[in-house]
């Protein structure tokens with residue numbers, strides 16, 4: 001990955017983050033007082049044109065997965081973003097429509113991704129402005145790869161009772177029965193009308209995952225078999241992350257000409273994962 005396109009954030013309290021202009025991609029986040037990354041980033045990631053970085057926080061826009069005619073997960077994650085501002089503890093990146101995006105999707109838009117760090121918290125604010133003369137619809141997500149020590153020890157709480165689409169199980173709709181989602185093989189689910197707060201624990205450490213403006217939460221881990229087919233993931237690294245994605249999939253957003261849509265995902269590092277339920 002070309003280092004000249006990487007932005008480094010450092011808060012006065014020691015929190016750190018790194019972003020890449022390719023995809024407007026958050027690569028890394030280390031909370032204050034910690035020494036290890038809370039995000040997973042594949043060492044085989046590439047930031048090449050048309051390719052998405054594997055790990056960190058890919059920005060999915062204007063189409064989640066295969067929910068429309070565009071290439072999987074849309075084009076924002078592999079487009080080159082501009083830096084609007086960068087301060088020690090925050091940065092704002094922007095992507096506007098251009099000849100390349102209009103060739104794929106004939107809409108005028110301005111995307112803004114703002115990353116703020118400090119203490120135990122990372123906030124990612126995402127906004128979409130319709131700068132054209134006609135309304136458009138989109139689906140979107142912040143496809144966050146959370147680093148975990150061992151996937152078998154992971155429990156994700158807060159989804160019990162929710163309706164979800166089981167994408168790994170033929171797209172059937174089910175209702176979550178368990179108080180904690182656990183990972184034993186492929187998990188690929190879109191939880192609809194998700195709560196604003198979830199908790200992820202993996203034995204050693206825990207995280208609070210909040211979202212606002214996004215209506216759904218996608219939970220994904222490829223499991224060993226599907227991971228083996230991902231050329232940009234080292235063998236065994238499917239055990240080192242779980243994606244908890246703040247998303248809008250079930251009800252695409254309809255954005256009128258001149259209107260803006262705002263959403264965010266916030267991560268808070270919690271110490272002592274074993275004690276956290």
Ligand SMILES: O=P(O)(O)OC[C@H]1O[C@@H](O)[C@H](O)[C@@H](O)[C@@H]1O
Pocket residue numbers: 052065072073143167188189218220245
């Ligand atoms: O390999 P990609 O294109 O980054 O997609 C990763 C995964 O992204 C998730 O959001 C989807 O639910 C999965 O179905 C998909 O496999």
